[in-house]
Amino acid sequence: MNQSKIILNELLVDLFHDILEIEEKSLRESGSDLTITEMHTIHAVGEERPRTMTEVSRDLNITMGTLTTGVDKLIKKGYLVRKRSEEDKRVVLVELTEKGIEARRMHDSFHQDMISSVIEALDDGEEEVLIQALNKLIGFFDEKYRS
Template sequence: MSVDTRRQVNELIVDIFNKILTLEETYHHMHGIDLSMTEIHTLDAIHKSASKQMSDVAKSLDITQGTLTTSINRLEKQGYVNRVRDQEDRRIYRLVLEDKSFKVLDIHDKFHNEMVEGILRQTEKDEDLVRAIAELNGFFQNMLEENQ
């Protein structure tokens, strides 16, 4: 692989990543969401968590519990999340999304759906795109695992 190809791949990956983040932030702000992407992704991780425990949510986001606590404190102050003591094991707190969180999650899902639909409209062979993205994802997953 030539140096020019390596440079192009690097520039494309960085450019795509930055554009998606910028588009996602802009989309959310246009729809009245005044949360950071970190906070939105935290709500999404809580929503997808089976246990709703801090440790599981932090693990799914690949962050420390301390970092998650900072986000949860802000989200709790703003009325998006509550910490509720588990009825069976009083040592455990569960994260509960408040109603206003679901509006945020609906808009977040809508952005992702529109993005995927737009990408798929640009391609002729969906399975080739899916395979290529899956291979990239696997590559980055391996890098993460090797560096932890």
């Protein structure tokens, strides 16, 4: 492997690891009883409208069984509620409680602070190059691993 590939590999692995570690630390320091996985589920459910379990499992790229287990835990902790669709009783919907909305907003604020601190260290040209590079990286992952 050439030197550029070695450096990029190390940078990406470190970046992904650091982001997860910082998120976990932020959750612990806030006194939250949530795991990163649970926070990602809360984020996927969102605030806009009740969502079907199928929509959420697809967005998280997890099985329905895995999501059901996670949703059950979040219901017990008071972050989500489950209900049946009025139009079709076979459809199960999940939505955030007030506690879930508060947790999501706190996590969104963490992400905004993280992005702001990254951007303030860059000039406009560097910011544009970073955006373009990350878009290409996401496109690669979408094509290679999510198709």
